[in-house]
Structures are given as C-alpha cells and as structure tokens.
Amino acid sequence: MVLGQIRIESKLPFFLPVPAIAIITVIAIVGVVTPSYAQDQPYYQGKTLTLYVGRTPGSGADLAARVFSQFWSRYIPGEPTIIVRNLPGGGGTRVWNYGAEVAANDGLHVFFSPTNGAAAILKEPGLRANFSTMPFVGGLLSPNMAYVRTEKVASPEELLSAEGLRFGGQNPVVRFDLLGRLALDALGVEYQYVTGFSGGADVFNAVRRGEVDIQVASLGLYRFSIEPTLVNEGLAIPLWHNPSADTAGNVEPLEVVSDIPSYMEFYEKVHGSPPSGRIYEMYKWILPRVNNIVYAALLPPETPEERVSILRESFVKVTEDPEYKAEEQTMYGFSLPLVGAEEGTEILRSLYDVPEDVTAFLEAYIDEVR
C-alpha cells in the first residue's frame, strides 16, 4: 500500500495477534469459566466472592485483605473463590459509597476497608454511605502506640515538663493525630503539632532526622522499624498504647502490647491520679469509634440474613486459624484482635448518634489546627 510517497505495510505484523492468543490460553488454563453446579449444593459453591478494598495495592488495608482472603474461603461452606479488588478514591469513601449504593446484596460482595469513624462523625465530604445500614461481618483492631525521642524526653515523667516538643502527624482527622493530640492535651503536655506527613513511615523518618519528636504509630511499624532502630539504640522510649474500648466507656489494655502501658496506666503513672477532665472524656468517647475497627468487613444493605451469618461465623474462624495467626505473626509480629459482630454493629450505630456537644467540640478541636 502506498500513501503519497510513503510505502506502508498493509498487513498486520505476525506478532500482533499474540496477546489475544496468550489471553485465551491463560484464561483457559486458569479455568476462569464458572463451572455449573447443582441446586442442593451450598450457596457459595462454585461462586466468586469479591473483597473490595478502598485503598491502593500495597497499602496496609490491601495487605490485610489479601492475607485474610487466603484463609477465608476454607471456612465458608462451598469454598468460593475469593478475589480482591481495589477501589480507592474519594479519600477512602468511594468503596463504602459503592457498597451502599451500587453493589448487589447477594452476599458475594464484601467491603473490607478502614471505616474512618471520624469522617462519619464529622460528616466529612464524600461519604454518603451510612455504615449502620451495612451488615457488619467482622473487624480487626490494629493496635497503635506513642513514642518520643530521648533527646527531649529521657523518661516518661519528663514528658510533662519537656519543652520544644513536636508531634508529627498526617492531618487533623486521621485517628493517630486526633487521638495523639487529645492524649497529649489531656496530659497537659506543651507541644507543637506538625501536620502534613504522607504516612506513618514518613513521620518515622522525620523522627529519625530529629525533625519531630513524638509519633503515634501502628504497632507493626513500631515492632519492625521503631523498636529495633530507635528504642533499642536508646534514641526513643515508648510512652503508651491506645487501648480497646467500647461505646459504654469501658476500657481494656491490649494483650498484644502488654510491654507498653495503656494510655490510662501511663497517665496515672506520670500524674499520680487517674485521668479525668473534658479532653480526656473526649479521648475516651472517640477511642472505640475511630480506633477499634480499623479494618471492617461490611456487606451491602439488606444482604440476606443467612448469608450474613455464614460470613460472620467464617470470619471468626479465620481469626482462630493457627495458620492465619502464624501469617499475622510473620507480618505484624502479633495477631490483630478480632472485633465481633455485636460489638462492631454497636460501634458503627453509635457513629450516627453523636451528642451535639461532642460534635461541636470535635469540629472546633480540628478546626483550630487547620
């Protein structure tokens, strides 16, 4: 074929159909085509259950979902194929909106992502889903803790009188920042809040460089990075961990962080009396709502009850599976505590029943650092 003075090929090169042939071959090999199944078989047999994660691949939530999905199928009657799909966007709200508004409520679509209770309480833009209408399958609590550089604070008692402390965080609505500020304010610590780091590892790096002094970090980051490089080298000391709490105000230290005192224990140690006051009450109120359910598995509204039950039971069984526990040990150095259906449902319901004075306090508290 000749176009003007240019001679051009008129046939497709031989290698162009290769991708298409490769795809057919691979699909045929992995057997994507769904097999037929009989009526009396369990509902999930031969089906594909999709686990949606509202974060990018490689994130903590993505990793937690992918590892959980490796074990979940064996405890669901019919052993469905489980696939993980990432649906990031909207500051983590898109996945929940999709779950509440678009996904079929047939029990084959599970939304496994951080709920961010603070966004629901403060009615942050973008979140249209109402968590309390979405059946709660199960949740995982991701423990976290606070530590400080020894250059400024050599012992826990010195925290109260230390000067020039900087608390590094991501943004005022993130749970680590919100809980960290409330905890430090309730203690009466003088500090500067430095916000805008892109993640926990980024704050940790700034601590190492001496740009900030205090961080509230996930226990995983603490065990893998902070403890060996800062604490064991005498460059930092752990302060407290944020304990587990329920909506009634009962607080319980976490066993997996037994080497670090809970915030309440820490407060009593440095102040000589149990914590109290308006800011502490706020800390205790918000604790279960933003910190207990870090990874929640929810279903679209009005998913049939029997399928909800199947998934709830199997969720619990995974968290008891020795192989899964071993995998968690490898990944985090500990097991993520389970949040049961009853507790999770109650926490999510309470996000929509917030006293006006609490909302007003939190809004003003966040606005003052924006």
Added chain:
Amino acid sequence: MLEGMLSGLELALSWPTPGYLMLGVFLGIWIGAVPGLGGAVGLALMLPFTFGMDPVPAFALLLGMYAVTSTSDSIASIMLGIPGTVASQATILDGYPLAKKGQAARAFGATYTVSAFGGVLGAVLLAVSLPIILPVIFAFGVPEFFMLAVLGLTMVGVLSGRSLLKGLTVALLGLLLTTVGYADATGVPRFYFGVNYLLDGVPIIPIVLGLFGIPELMELAVQNTSISRVARSEDPTTGLLQGVKDAFHHRWLVLRCAFLGTYIGMLPGLGAAIVDWIAYGHAVQSSKDKTQFGQGDIRGVIAPETANNAHKAGALIPTVAFGIPGSIGTAILLSALVLKGLRPGPDMLTVNLPLTFSMVWAIVIANLVAAGLLMLLSRHIHKIAFLPGHLIVPGVMVVLLMGTWVATNSMGDWWTCLVFGVLGYWMKQGGWARPPLILALVLGGLMENNFQLTTQIYGNYAWLYNRPVVVLIEILIIITFVFAIKSALKPQGDQSSEAGEGATRNALISTPLAVGLFVMFSIGYFVTLGFQGAATAQFPHIILLTALPLSFWILVKDGRAAWASITSGGGMRRAWNVAADKANLKPSLVFIGFILATIGIAYLAGQLVALPLFVAGYLVIWGNYKWTTVAIYSSAALLIVWGFYGQLMRLLFHPSILFG
C-alpha cells in the same frame, strides 16, 4: 561486602530462582509495553502468587517483572508518543519524533542498550554506596526535599519550547492541579466542586495518556498517515546497531544519568515520574547543540531511559533498609518483604545482606535479559511505524482508554483523559508545550507538602541559608535559572520550523486558550478566598497570584498576534478558516465526537460493548475497511478488554444502565 555480593549471586542463581526471574522478565516486558499499566500494577497482580513461595524466588519474580517495565515502556513512548509508564514520559519528546523520521529501530537500539547500562550501573552504584547511604539519606530533611522539587521545576526552562512564558503558565496550571482534593496538611478538600472523584486529587495517568495520547491518535486519524512520515529504507538491524553506537558515543551522558537515577531513587518520595524529566533536562542543559531536542535527538531518549532503569535499583534502598517506600511499586515490594517475615531495617544491610544482594543481582540480570530480548523483538516491533494510521488508531485507543481506567476504575478517569486530550490537542496546535504541565503535576504535591512541613518545623526563612544542602541546591537553581533566561533571550535559529513541543504558531487557536486559562485562574483565585485555614489556601494562592499576570500577558501578546492575522488575512472568518484548517479542527472535533459517543455507550451498555463498537465504527467510517477486518479487529478488542482487563487484571467495569 564482597562475601555478601557473592552469596547474593549464589542465591540468585540457585534453581528455581532463575526460572521465576525469567517469568518475571517476560511479564514485565508485556506489562511495561501496555500504556497505563506499569510496574506497580504488575506487582499488585503478582503479589498473591508469591504468598506460598520462599523469599528469594518470590523477589526474583517480583523484581524481574518490576525492573524491566521501565525498559519495555519505551515501546509505546517511541512508537506512539504515549508514555508506556510514568517513568518514560520524557522519552516521548524525542523518541516519537525519531519514529516519525523512520528511525524507531535506532531509538530502540539506544534505549535498550542504555536501559541495560542504567539498570546494571544503578545496581553497582547501589552496591558501592551501601556503607555510606545512611548519612546521605539523613542529610535530606523536608527543606532539602522542597528545594529539590524547586530545582526539578526549573527544568520548565528547557521544556517550554519557544515560549518560556507559556511554559511557565502551563507549569503553574500543573501545580494548581496538584492542589485538587484533600490538602495533605489540613485534610480540607479543595477545588473538588462536590465531585467525589476529585477528592483524592486528579490521577496522573489519565492526564498523561490524554494530554499526549489523544492528540497523537487524532493526528494519525485525521492525516491517515503511518507513524513514520518517511518510507522504510534501511534494514532494522542497521538502525538498531546505530542506536547501540549512539549509546556508546554518549557514554558520559549515560554515566551521569545513571548517577542521577540511582541517587534520586534513594531519596524516598522522589519517584520514577520525576527522574526521567530531570535526566532529560540535564541532557538538554549539558548539550552545546540544543537545536534538535524535541525533534528527534537521540540524547533525549538516552538520558531518561538510562535514569529510569537506574532509579529502580536506587529506590530499593529506602524500602529495604528503612521500610520507607517512595512509590506504590516499592510499597508493594515492602508488603512482600513483610509477608515473608523480613523486617525492613538495618538487618537487611547486615544479617540479610545476601538476600538484599540477591535482589540487586535480580535487577542486574533482569535488565540484561530484557534488553537482549527486546532488541530481538524490535526488529518486528518497529514495523508498526509503517502501518496505516487507521489500522493503529482503534487498537491503541482501546488500550489507552483501558490504561486510563486502571487509575481508579471510574468514569472520572475517562472524562479526565478526554478533557486533557482536548487540552493537549489545543496546546499542541496553539504552541503551548505540554511537558511543563506533567513536570509540575509530578512535583506539585512534593513541593507543597515539604514547604508546609519546612515552615512548621524550621520557621519561615532561616532554613534558606543555614542548611548546607539547601544552599547547594539553591546555587544549582540559580545556575539553571540563569541558563534558562539566557536561552530564552537568545534569537531563535530556525523560525520556520514547526517541529518540537510548543513550536507551532497559530495565534487564533492559542488566544482562546489564553483567555480560558486567565478566566480559570481568576475563578480559582476567588475560590481560594473561601478556603478554611492558611495552610489550605497558601499554596494555591501563590500559584494563582503568579499565574494571573502571566496568563494575562500571554493573552495580550497572542491577542495582538491574532488581531494581526485577522487584519492581514482578510477578516475574521477567512483568518479563522485558515487557522482551523491548519489545526485540522473539523476532523479533530469529529474524532472527539467518536470518543464522546464511546463514553455515552459505556454509560448505557458498558465498556464491553462500547469499546468494540468504537473499533468497528472507526474502521468502517474512517478507514473504509471490509467487514471481515472489522469483525476480526473488534472481536479481538472485545477479547482483550474482557479477558485481559476484566478476567486477568480483575478490573471493575462501569455498571451500565442496560446490563447493570
């Protein structure tokens, strides 16, 4: 150290590790070649398959794949003018013009040679730098990162084509785009206008693919020419060998870019998207003869392709040694480390040094193998440059739209791609260089974030003069700035040339864009007045206050030029017709109509219907192809969309009105 290196090599060569490494290389070549995918997507796909594997073969598979995507991504960059991944954006500036000149094989020869060099040199530099890495990395605090971003932005000077003024304005537009969505420091959403899609900011992939891909496809469709504008004359082997010779001829540039790539890679947060632009800018700045850049200068291919492969090795260090991933790709690698029970930290440079070195060796071997394989394949791939445009456009459009879809699986991705496609076409025809927009888009977040952190931690000014590394970077910025001004003031050589970014002169097309930008910046300014908190408003405020006078200046300049062309062209209607014909406006609008129709059909019946229909419609209406060709081509498109993107990549399609 030597013992660690040898033990690492032994691990990397123990069966079945080499087998997994080769599998990774094959997958990486494929994933890098498809626009919009890239190493991070490949890693996310492969990660679940490594759950049950031992660490060494698992990392051989992952790194084999990850390392070579920035080699094969040059295929789309050179052949189509569409960046295969974010790491090869700068390659299109000279790679595609080379393909247009019929020298694709030469570009491939040079690319694969320097990619192999870059990968190997990066790994070697990494190995020799291990003992001194810690203090180097910790010398870079938030002020240094901010200043590095500013230094990167000075590359606008060499990427602006004929008009530095337009280049700066486009860069400011790019910076403004990075302020869309939640502000990092305050969590307050900006410029999202109630659209949830914009809350996380505008994703870069749809912008890049739209800005560069759609105008090129439009040109191919409208002109129905082959990519190469000249006849095939030489044996591909000759071209490939010429490229290899070019690489050796410019060996010092290769070495410098390998340094740049590796050490920028070591600084967490400065991703692959930045390194290729910096290397390209360096190639231009360090060259005596700059006239051919943007028109097919082989150095414009050599520099970014060396740096982006070297970067992969460098980026491994903050990930394994400090647990600080600088990108999504390295975040997934970090996940893989954690899944294998390995603790990122100093142990990886002491107790687990052989494992770390096995990773380095995996990168070295993968780069060499991929370069060899792609060199062999290039003999066939370069033929695409001589195919009729109508045969290329529909297939590439499908891949481009699905590559865009990978960003967030949302129709917002397609709209973003289309909007920036139209903008890209407009900029190209109006003489506005496009690369500054991408450069600013890549650097904007880094600039704002580190500036906010710097002022919080170090106060307003003292850090500007009491930190040695900051002062050093400031000197580099001043030197770059002076050269940019000198270059801008120098009389242009070939005024008649219309080649290269931002070289076209069409005032009647450019003026409406200047008006549009001025209006947009004005509205933006008033919107920022309502932002809550100083930290939320500060950065967009500075951008807009700079952009407003610049865009007004362009408006006046172009407005005068437009008025001159109207008066000399015999009135508005005649002058406009001439300008529109020069820009192929009418057929280009029809092409945009095709894309709009495809989006409409996707809403109605889903992508599995819309994309094959686009292929069929295009081939019948634009290409006049026979029904057999149409049937085969659109069936293949359906299979690729359903099979590759739907089944293998597990992408979520848009729920259609008709079929759910």
